[in-house]
Amino acid sequence: MLPGLVLLMGAVRALQPVSDPDTFWHIAAGGYLWEHWAFSGPDPWSDMSTQPWRLHEWLPQLGMSALYDAAGLPAVAWLLPVGVVAILLSLWWWLRRSTSLLITALLMAVVFVGMSGSLSLRPHLVTFALTVVTSGAWLQTSLDGKSRWWLVPVTWVWACSHGMWFIGPIIGVVVVVGMCLDRRLDLRACLRLVLVPIASVIAACLTPVGPGLLLSPFEVSEYTSYVQEWQSPSIRDVGFAAFVALCGVLVLIWARRGRPVPWVRVLLVGSAVGLALLYARTVPVGMAILAPVAALEIQKATPLLREKVSRREVGLTLGAALAGLTLAGALVPSTSAKPGAGANDLDSQLSTLPAGTTVCNDYVLGGWLIWKHPNIRPAVDGRTEIYGLDYFKAYLKFQSGSPGWEEYVGRVGCSFALLAQTDAPAAGLVHQQGWSVVRAGERYVLLRAPN
Incomplete structure (x- = not known):
């Protein structure tokens, strides 16, 4: 029952009024899209804007606007528990492939704490969930050498949902480079695997925003030093402290093992650390990359056996997730009927x-x-x-x-x-x-x- 309990608590903990200032304009952007179906062009709301506005997060914006029109602000607020459950379910799905129930539940809790500072009602929840999915998939590829072409349409959906979609192809390139350094691939196999991130980038260019989507990260980079969430993280932040603690456990395991660590895992952990140190906003992304690697290493370092995933476990886990979302849905009209921010x-x-x-x-x-x-x-x-x-x-x-x-x-x-x-x-x-x-x-x- 442990993974299910983490899911249940995560869903209930995420229940809160809509208080992220950006949530409101995301709802309005969805309404604008439903009416005009224009994905780029002049900003319709402010006379002081001078740069083109690209709606590269259009897919969740359409959903947020539709829910708001159908059931009001409480329905939009319910999406935050949905996002948290999606992240935790993704973790459970990938961690249980190689990890025991106890370690899976503990890592789910640690990741939830690590992401807690950024779990707000915005499309970046999609990035957190799909980073877990992509990291787990590529880590599995490093073990069996299989190309997972389904990551290409996943990247397309990701590119329609949030500007940090490029994290997925980067993870793929990192894993392929690591496998080459580990001498597990010949040239032909390397080219076959690297086609997946290349195809993913091409798919991202085929969204309604077009190839201009590739410029979005550069447009934001000029402003990072002026926005609080783009500042460097502090060890006093609970989420960053949880990330550092998990890194410390991993380094200790590697140091005690006394034999070389595969390059794939070293490069993935290095990428996670780099992202976490870069900005406070990218700490959750680093945690999503770190967790699948940590699960493999912690499992090897403990005497716990990995239990087979049973129907009972699946039922309890999915049932607890559904119960958490049902409870959140029942409570959200009383907790989130009014905005938690604004004048x-x-x-x-x-x-x-x-x-x-x-x-x-x-x-x-x-x-x-x-x-x-x-x-x-x-x-x-x-x-x-x-x-x-x-x-x-x-x-x-x-x-x-x-x-x-x-x-x-x-x-x-x-x-x-x-x-x-x-x-x-x-x-x-x-x-x-x-x-x-x-x-x-x-x-x-x-x-x-x-x-």
Whole structure:
């Protein structure tokens, strides 16, 4: 029952109000797609965006919008438990091929902790689940040498769901290189296996976004130093600490074994460590790559035997997952009927603003404004890559109240501002620029520019 219990607890733990600021604009993007079916082009919501907007996460966005139209925000909130269960089920499926029940359950729990800081309602949940699937599949290929061509359509779905789809082909190349270094492949076999990641990249270019999808990672890279989730991880983060602990266990096992470790596993672990050290957002991706390798090594280092996967285990595991999702579905109307983020207590004032009103807004409110108040043109939102880097730097200066922050207001030409009451710009606009308070909410304040 242990894997099923982890699944049940994961589903219930993921039950929460919609509080990720980006979730809201993802819902709105799905609605825009259903109406216009345009996957790239000018941004329809902000007058300050200057870069083309590519909807490379269109598949989950369509699903989120359809659920919202059918059953409201609680139905969208239920997708987070669904995503967590999908990740944990993928782990169980691949880990149990080589690992005992006890080790599988423990690793599922460790991976859940390692990903906990990033388990929010966004399409990146697809990346976490499919990284587990791809890592497990390629690790199995390193053992039996078989080409798993089904990874090509999986990559196509991945490329329609999240911008980090390229992790899958990279894992494939890493494994093929490792097998060559281990001298397990001749040239012909190497070429046969490497065709899978090559075909996967070609498949990604055949999504509705087209080959322009290949440019998406480079478009975001300029902004990584300015967004919190793209900062380097800290050992004080529980998720990164869990990743480091699992790496430590693996290194200890290798050190005690006293014989060479296959290059495939060394390179996979090295890739996982590199991703985890790169950004806080990629720690879960590193954990998804690390877990299947750790499962093989921990199983060898313990006297536990791998039990055969029985119908009873499958029934208990899937039954617990279904029970967790059913319980989450029953509770979600009471826990997630209202947004967990946004200036919800200022809705009435915002809804009366004239259509097309430009608002100088707090960064975290941009997506919520796009979703909740289509009459407003936000000055910035979580889609940082569609705003010019120079403009985004000017916004950060405004947000922090640095010298020259007033220039941003003139640049945007906003007639209203929706800001956190504790932020420097709110006080500066009132006391230095003569703006008036329309209404102050619990956390945010709506300001009007002087005539």
